[in-house]
Amino acid sequence: MSSPSSKQTVFVLGGTGTTGSSVVEGLLESGKYNVVVGVRPVSISKPEVNELRERGVEIRAIELSNAPHELDAALKGVDTVVSTTFYTEIDKQVHLADAAKRVGVKRFIPDDWASPCVRGVRRLYDEKAVIQDYIKSIGLGYTFIDVGIWAAVMLPSDKEEAEDTFMPAASHAITGAGNVKNAVTHIPDIGKFVAEIIDDDRTLNKYVFCWAEELTQNELWDIARKAKAELGGGPLNASPVYQSEEALLEKVKATEDGSWDQIGYEYIYSMFVRGDNTVENAKKPEYGGALDARELYPHLEVSSIKDAAKAIYQK
Numbered sequence: 001m002s003s004p005s006s007k008q009t010v011f012v013l014g015g016t017g018t019t020g021s022s023v024v025e026g027l028l029e030s031g032k033y034n035v036v037v038g039v040r041p042v043s044i045s046k047p048e049v050n051e052l053r054e055r056g057v058e059i060r061a062i063e064l065s066n067a068p069h070e071l072d073a074a075l076k077g078v079d080t081v082v083s084t085t086f087y088t089e090i091d092k093q094v095h096l097a098d099a100a101k102r103v104g105v106k107r108f109i110p111d112d113w114a115s116p117c118v119r120g121v122r123r124l125y126d127e128k129a130v131i132q133d134y135i136k137s138i139g140l141g142y143t144f145i146d147v148g149i150w151a152a153v154m155l156p157s158d159k160e161e162a163e164d165t166f167m168p169a170a171s172h173a174i175t176g177a178g179n180v181k182n183a184v185t186h187i188p189d190i191g192k193f194v195a196e197i198i199d200d201d202r203t204l205n206k207y208v209f210c211w212a213e214e215l216t217q218n219e220l221w222d223i224a225r226k227a228k229a230e231l232g233g234g235p236l237n238a239s240p241v242y243q244s245e246e247a248l249l250e251k252v253k254a255t256e257d258g259s260w261d262q263i264g265y266e267y268i269y270s271m272f273v274r275g276d277n278t279v280e281n282a283k284k285p286e287y288g289g290a291l292d293a294r295e296l297y298p299h300l301e302v303s304s305i306k307d308a309a310k311a312i313y314q315k
């Protein structure tokens with residue numbers, strides 16, 4: 001555990017993104033870390049980067065395609081690397097892992113942040129697994145972190161129109177009977193979990209699963225309706241669009257290899273047909289044998305999905 005005089009320095013790659021912002025916020029709120037955020041040169045003057053600077057966060061320019069000595073310089077003095085970068089950058093993390101190994105980083109958290117699965121089901125999961133294997137192969141300390149599925153992805157948008165997309169929030173699609181449980185997390189809680197995990201020797205060289213509630217799609221829709229009712233702005237405007245498991249499978253098959261749609265539909269298939277995204281599965285050896293973050297940190301206040309829904313619909 002860190003003492004106030006020996007704060008860990010944590011380098012967050014992609015700290016302006018959705019996951020990265022939550023991580024940076026969690027680290028800053030904890031008061032336990034020196035936070036460094038790695039941003040691409042193209043983003044160095046973005047308003048959100050300037051806001052971080054104003055809050056005392058050190059900004060370092062970095063591209064994963066940089067020369068080794070430049071990557072080493074970006075990680076100088078860093079104890080922990082947290083990668084929360086864009087999905088197209090996954091394979092390039094080997095260069096960052098090599099640099100981390102060279103400069104003596106103690107723990108590397110690669111860009112996972114998803115739902116538990118086994119290999120051979122989701123292309124993006126498999127790409128992330130290659131990076132996990134690589135990190136282990138070079139003897140770099142690590143923690144692999146998954147967070148289930150974001151509440152913001154699962155709760156239906158408060159709009160009448162449904163879109164033709166894989167994302168349940170926008171498509172309003174309920175797959176099958178809507179009775180498959182999924183582990184759901186509110187995005188702002190991700191950083192709170194991370195602030196605990198990286199100050200904890202028990203999680204070094206382990207896989208940790210973070211989650212708030214396990215809910216079916218039917219339960220999520222009930223929560224959405226109740227949250228809207230409690231906010232007092234009229235009923236939820238969305239209506240469910242039912243899709244059969246077979247129809248979903250056809251959509252998975254119709255996607256182009258390597259496309260964004262493939263990532264999305266494979267994810268939905270894994271969650272709603274295979275039922276991969278549960279705490280019980282995450283703990284199984286074939287899923288990586290996760291430690292349960294809720295058991296590790298029982299004191300941590302995690303948002304209920306109803307409160308998450310209220311926050312989302314209030315915006």
Ligand SMILES: NC(=O)c1ccc[n+]([C@@H]2O[C@H](COP(=O)([O-])OP(=O)(O)OC[C@H]3O[C@@H](n4cnc5c(N)ncnc54)[C@H](OP(=O)(O)O)[C@@H]3O)[C@@H](O)[C@H]2O)c1
Pocket residue numbers: 014015016017018019020038039040043084085086087088089111112113114115147148149150153
């Ligand atoms: N569990 C879930 O429900 C869920 C949902 C969505 C995503 N995820 C996962 O969470 C992880 C992070 O995704 P995210 O959605 O949080 O990230 P994001 O918001 O899309 O982007 C993160 C950051 O990546 C950087 N970046 C680097 N190369 C980029 C490029 N070519 N184009 C755009 N941005 C680029 C950008 O930072 P700079 O511009 O500052 O460099 C950006 O802010 C991924 O592994 C993803 O699969 C999980």
